[in-house]
Amino acid sequence: MLQKLFKFKGGIKPAHHKAESQGAPIAIAPLPGRLVIPLSQSAGEAAQPVVAVGDRVLKGQFIGRAEGWLSSAVHASTSGTVVAVEPRLMPHPSGLATLSVVIEPDGEDRWLPLQAPDYKNMSPKAVLQYLQDAGVVGMGGAGFPSHAKMQNSTVLEDLVINGAECEPYITCDDRLMRERAGEIVAGSRVIRDLLQVKRVLIGIEDNKPEAIAAMREAVEAMGETTFSVVVVPTLYPAGGIKQLIRVLTGKEIPVDKRSTDLGIQCFNVATALSVWRALNLGEPVVNRIVTLTGNVEQAGNWEVLIGTPMNELLALARPKADTDGIIMGGPMMGISVPAFDVPVIKASNCLIARSPALFPPPPPEMPCIRCGACARVCPQELQPFELYWWSRARQFDKAQAYNLASCIECGCCAYVCPANIPLVQYFRFSKGEIRAAAKEQKMADSAKARFEFKQFRAEREKAEKAEKLARAAAAQAAKLAAERDTPPGGESDTAVYAADAKQAVIAAAVERARLQRAETDSRDA
């Protein structure tokens, strides 16, 4: 099927560096000595641990319960013993530790008895719940819980399956499409049925001819007429959701809208496969394909258990002696991990061994020369130089006015900048400050509301008390008046009784005044 393709503005063509790792088939990585499984692997809330130190777990067993809707479950990646539930370093640019479950494998790698759900007869809501419990998250690198993307609140038309894999060095999706195309297509079909879309577009960059052929064959074998494998030109960042949607459908997503508002939802090929595995085999996400490349002797792709320490994994590719760090993800958008032994997580698509020769330290930042090169390559049609000036000057409201929020942090601007300005770092800084300020504002608003309510409550209590006192006094007066009017017995009796009552009222009033004074005193103190 011939399809008209569209173009997005800008983009760059960095050296691919894919040949190193794309040749060899996916190999299964051996069991590591220890598995460290962080409980916050996806966007949203961290999972809550449901195992304790000393517990025996089986492969695929629930170890972290999803906390709230935007959260995803975590499972044991192999059978063994839980030796610690404690904060451990995870691959995150902050270098902060998060609660993790440490498992010592028993070497058997024994699965929990798997039971495939009868998803065809389940309600869509139950299927989403199942996917959440199976820990299915976006495998392309962002780690957004997949079930949260399948809640179709709007009518969708197109499903985009993202096999573009535009970043240099990464080849895990390429190998996956070559070797497991059938499962990917089957998974895409499940997502199509869940979202009830009319068309499925599988976008693959034209530098992966084998993957394209394999996917076409799989689609044909399934006999799916709603599917089409679309070859898109190789241009970074064609694999960005917004860029891929633009290329495939010609639709541009406005600043304040999401792709679903235009009737399009997008999933990565590896995510489609995870969905298939979860629903067809009942298998939760316990492993993923990771590209090992960069400064290594033998680059390749490995099927890796989640939680495998990166240094143990990278050893399989034989890193060269001058390796001085690991980049998780691609060279454009990846992060330098804070230590060698941080674990592989669900979003780890690629590990690049760093060396000073491969990634020399960034040259010193020079003043912006207003050349506009960054604006020409920005795939989001932003003006990075404006954003940079405002970010540098900490004028965040101005940066927002120039649509900083639309920046996808692809790094094209920093790549072409002749002044070596780390533009994306500035944008990330600005975004962080803006997010923090918004959060603080929200907290301040709620604090104000609570403060005002407390004051209102104090006023109300005061008013209620005054009213009660007034009522009591009135009742007392009425009673006294009534007693005076109808004397119950002899004259002398009445006089004594009235005097007593009068005394009692005075005593009560004195007592009340004393209490009130004590109260105001304690409040003033």
Place this chain on the structure above:
Amino acid sequence: MEILIAIAVMALGALTLGAALGYAAIRFKVEGDLITGKVEAILPQTQCGQCGFAGCKPYAEAIVRGEAEINLCPPGGDEGAKKLADLLGREFKPVSGGGDGEAVKPRLTAIIREAECIGCTLCIQACPVDAIVGAARQMHTVIETLCTGCELCVKPCPVECIDMVSVPETLATWKYAYPIIPIKSAERAHDVPNNVGAMNDTQSSHRKVA
């Protein structure tokens, strides 16, 4: 004669416009004090009283009346004082009262050492934002996400079981630092894998070898 007509026309015009303005003044009357609301929105709503007023709203009112300086709010910091200066067209003054500009206090939260709490409810009464729960002769506890760190609960506690602790950084609160590469001492420069995290600048270095 002409002069009378002219006077009459002008008088009629004045009456018509005056009536229209008078009607508009009643019909489109703005409720509440707008500027006070704006000032209050800038204040951090900790209700801590460090400014010398009984809360953020009284302080905002005092600022608008011109009775208070704009730099009396330590939780708002210089950032807040700058915003107030912009809004009110007043001269900016650093909160620290001169000296080194950045005088923002780190955010604190109150923690009750629960074993020592006697359940006197004094801190509950002191908390301006209802962030402490408990009842008479029952243990009290601070809802940390609601605590503004105003320290008003510390003093009333008769057994001194309330501590102010700094809020630890988590993945949810962490943010990227301003991208100035810090100058490292010679021995620190060696532990590269431990401090490259915040500063991954492979985009430009990738280009140099591509």
